[in-house]
Amino acid sequence: MSQVKQNDKVKVHYTGKLANGEVFDSSLERDPMEFEVGKGQLIPGFENGVIDMKVNEKKTIEVPSDEAYGEPRKELVQEVPKDRLPEDIKPEVGMGLVSTTPQGQEIQLVVKEVKDEAIVVDGNHPLAGQDLTFEVEVIDINN
Secondary structure (H helix, E strand, O other): OOEOOOOOEEEEEEEEEEOOOOEEEEOOOOOOEEEEOOOOOOOHHHHHHHOOOEOOOEEEEEEOHHHOOOOOOHHHEEEEEHHHOOOOOOOOOOOEEEEEOOOOOEEEEEEEEEOOOEEEEEOOOOOOOOOEEEEEEEEEEEO
8 A cells, every 4th residue: 555755646634733722724524635745835744744644544743833834933023004004994903914015925914913003913824833733634645
């Protein structure tokens, strides 16, 4: 029976949990996730964790933050004057916003603080700094 290796296209079902056991994502209620191992489509700890697994094998993969979304970066937290926001936006803590860089790349932001004249936004991934656990089952391997 074949095992997952670099460049294989695999389908997996997974449930992702935080260190406190809270589920942050799961594929169990939808189609399995499909990806090509070694192409950097997923966090390194997840990709490395499925290598050598067989079809129908289940495994728990512990992914430290440095193999997931890394540590939060202070330079991705910025204060933005409210007058730079579209007029129809009423910022609230926890609200998601999208900004576009001069190069045209979209960046997901979360409002962390609302001040009188400005807001504080965070461009870090919401799971930055978190150790993650994944319950994984390999559904299919296509070499």
